[in-house]
Amino acid sequence: MGEVSADAVTLDMLREARETVRSSPLGVIDTPMIAWSQTTLPLSISCNIHIKLENMQRTGSFKIRGVANQFARRPAGGRFVTMSAGNYGKSFAYALKHFGSKGKVVMPETAPENRSILIQEDNMTFLHSYNDLDLIAGHASLGMEVLEVMPEPDVVVVCCGGGGLLAGVAAAIKLSGCSETKIYGVEPEGACTMYKSLIEKKPVGMDSKSIASGLAPPFAGRLPYELCQRYVEGIVLVSDEEIEAAVSTLYRSGLVVEPSGSAAFAAIVNNKIPELEGKDVVCILTGGNIGKAELMNFQD
Incomplete structure (x- = not known):
């Protein structure tokens, strides 16, 4: 976005x-x-x-609230990636499973610079966990x-x-x-x-x-x-x-x-x-x- x-x-x-x-x-x-x-x-x-x-x-x-709205406004069957080690990652994974979508939850050592490289390599849509x-x-x-x-x-x-x-x-x-x-x-x-x-x-x-x-x-x-x-x-x-x-x-x-x-x-x-x-x-x-x-x- x-x-x-x-x-x-x-x-x-x-x-x-x-x-x-x-x-x-x-x-x-x-x-x-x-x-x-x-x-x-x-x-x-x-x-x-x-x-x-x-x-x-x-x-x-509460994280499932934001995830529900994010996924509702993205194309069905999309490929998504996020960075989270906590509750957002759990809700994100729950949504992926429910919708049958493909995705990754990653926790890179250096952020946020790695984000663009990750998305380009895997052709995924990045979903931010708070911004x-x-x-x-x-x-x-x-x-x-x-x-x-x-x-x-x-x-x-x-x-x-x-x-x-x-x-x-x-x-x-x-x-x-x-x-x-x-x-x-x-x-x-x-x-x-x-x-x-x-x-x-x-x-x-x-x-x-x-x-x-x-x-x-x-x-x-x-x-x-x-x-x-x-x-x-x-x-x-x-x-x-x-x-x-x-x-x-x-x-x-x-x-x-x-x-x-x-x-x-x-x-x-x-x-x-x-x-x-x-x-x-x-x-x-x-x-x-x-x-x-x-x-x-x-x-x-």
């Missing part, structure tokens, strides 16, 4: 993508959104928080679902890696008329590309390192950056130790959530999000793909 700007993302486009995702043969589900007060999770702030459970989504994470208009529009369906349960949230907290989910959710909420809603992204301290990008006013990269590997891409996406700059209140940072504790706390309350999926929760319980007192708040848990052995490492 060619270079596009944030102006290309319109409410009509996101509504169309919402219907595409909802009717996708990949079986994307409307995940539950439950009140924090209906769980045993600790909370030191007096506010009305709802938790969006994308850890229960098909393939175990892609169709993907972001698909992820925006999550924001639309949030508004069906809480039409006018005061605050929405979303994890941020390359920024595709944060950009999509923020655009969906703001373009739907919730101009007063404050949307915060959450990144690990050791992998804060979007945080640095908003400071430097351009997409930047870094040597990202975090226990939340799904939130540690080498650079922020250009289109996600533009959308975050336009619609996001700010980015807050959490430590790996805070993420580890969040995984453990969620598990003890019956919720299996991977480190990357726990970042928004970690930000809330560690009081990183300002002015939540008395507010209607949404916390998105983005994925539950964590192995038993890894999960046990987080327990006290």
